[in-house]
Amino acid sequence: MYEAVQAELFLIPLDRDRVWYRYHHMFGRLLxxxxxxxxAEIVPELHRRASEWFRINGYTVEAVEHAVAAVDFNTACELIVQEASELLRNEMHMLLRWFGQFPENLLIHNLAVLYAWSLATFDRLEEAEDVLDRAEPYLDTGETELQSLNDEDILGYFAAMRCxxxxxxxETEKAxxxxxxxxxRLGGVGNILAAKC
Structure with missing residues (x-):
């Protein structure tokens, strides 16, 4: 490896100290x-291991990427839910790309609010509303990404999305x-109209 670094073959430094490197994208794709x-049979396991390493080291986006590549959607779902506020702030395009690969039942049962929020952010309002409509019957079952919250909070988040x-x-009157x-339901925590003014 040292010789390859010295010769700058196929490697691109990621930091000034030259501790972190990545392969040139074409060489990486070839490998x-x-x-x-x-x-092919070991590729999913390699992705799972990479996902775990990135998770442990605090690289959520990369951890989710590898979990999705491993078709380990339950792990990807857990990671997304744990880091939801950060991902909604900075990785909205990534969220939608990931959600496009998720099985429908996970999106509706476990990621409905996040999925709807992502869609609404890109003005895909009908799709966002459809997600909420399909997810609402499952609210009473506790099968949502917000199951750690109480019922009032969950219904409050759904109301926030509908607002x-x-x-x-x-549609100001409905809002x-x-x-x-x-x-x-949320005691003013999510007062959207106040935030919009």
Whole structure:
């Protein structure tokens, strides 16, 4: 490896101290293609191990990427839920890309609010509303990403999403009704209309 670094063959430094490197993307793709052709059966396990390493070392995006590549959607789901606020702030495009690969039942049962929020952020309001409509019957079962919260909080988050959708459609009167529900259920924590003013 040292010789390859010295000769700067196929490697790109990621930091000033030259501790972290990555392969040139074309060389990395070549190696990955060879791996998947010759050792396809171990590729998911390698992705699972990489996901775990990235999780332990605090690299959530990379951990989710490898979990999704391993088709380990339960782990990817847990990681997304644990880091939801950070991902919603900085990785909205990634979230939508990941969600596009998830099985439908996980999206509806475990990621409904996050999925709807991501869709609404990109003005895909009808799709966001459809996700909420399909997920609401499961609220009473505790089969949602917000199962650690109480029922009032869960319903408050759903109301917050519906309020956002109404605001996106300029349906102010409906938004006010949902905003009142948010105030009642979340005690003002999620007062969307106040935040919009």
């Amino acid at each position: 990955y293609n060879r791996l998947t052709r010759q050792y 956002m959708i109404c605001l996106g459609r300029n 006010v009704v949902y905003d009142e529900e948010i105030m009642r």
